[in-house]
Amino acid sequence: MARQLYELCGQDPARVFSPYCWRARMALLHKGLDFASVPWRFTETERLAFAQHDKVPVLVDGDQVIPDSWAIARHLDAAYPATPSLLHGRPEAYAFVIGWNDTVLAAGISRLIVSDIPKLLDPPQRDYFETTRTRRFGMPLEQVTAGREERLPAFRATLQPLRAALAGQPFLGGAAPDYADFVVFGSFMWARSTSPLRLLEPEDAIWAWRERMLDHAGGAARQAPCFGA
Secondary structure, eight states: OOOEEEEEOSSSTTOOOOHHHHHHHHHHHHHTOOOEEEEEOTTOGGGGGGGTOSSSOEEEETTEEEESHHHHHHHHHHHOTTSOOSOOSOGGGGHHHHHHIIIIIHHHHHHHHGGGSGGGSOHHHHHHHHHHHHHHHTSOHHHHTTTHHHHHHHHHHTTHHHHHHHTTSSBTTBSSOOHHHHHHHHHHHHHHHHOOOOOSOTTSHHHHHHHHHHHHHHHTTTTSSOOOO
8 A cells, every 4th residue: 555644735735734743844855755745624524534533734654654743754764774764863852843843933823824724625624624723722813813913923923933043054854854844944934824924034043944844755745735935
């Protein structure tokens, strides 16, 4: 069986926008492993019953079914040791980057772009998304992102740890990207895929890093359907 990666999309099956799916996608691309993207949408949980999971990404690799982006990364390094590695040293060393990304970067991005996502979805998924996210934020999505242009400087200030980590090296992984880069890049691809809001300024060191990531693995991320912000 060919490798299959179940990924979140909306009306356009080619527009993948889950940050976790982008982690898994970039991991496969980094290793040079072929895979078929299987479009999946918010209300299709029954299609993942075979994985005993209700969220994507899910990787089907031969007779193995691996849900969760972190489990996928560990599986790929174990199953394909002759390909470029994702995890250098102890896997636990990536806990801080994942935690910072999920609680600071992704949380900050969500408050800037969440109201842009419904327009990419078909009615059933749009209703689901608006209902669940309105409940999560405790307010309509347009209120969550209100005044976002004025809030951008404060958001950019929260990225200083990322700038510091990139000082003197092109990637978080050093001379070449590793899973830490893919975790953070996944959040930026989520924004790039769903919103025209420009999160970064061209003179920012993070912009330059993101450009290098867009060009990684033959420029696959740059070629993906995006707003290009």
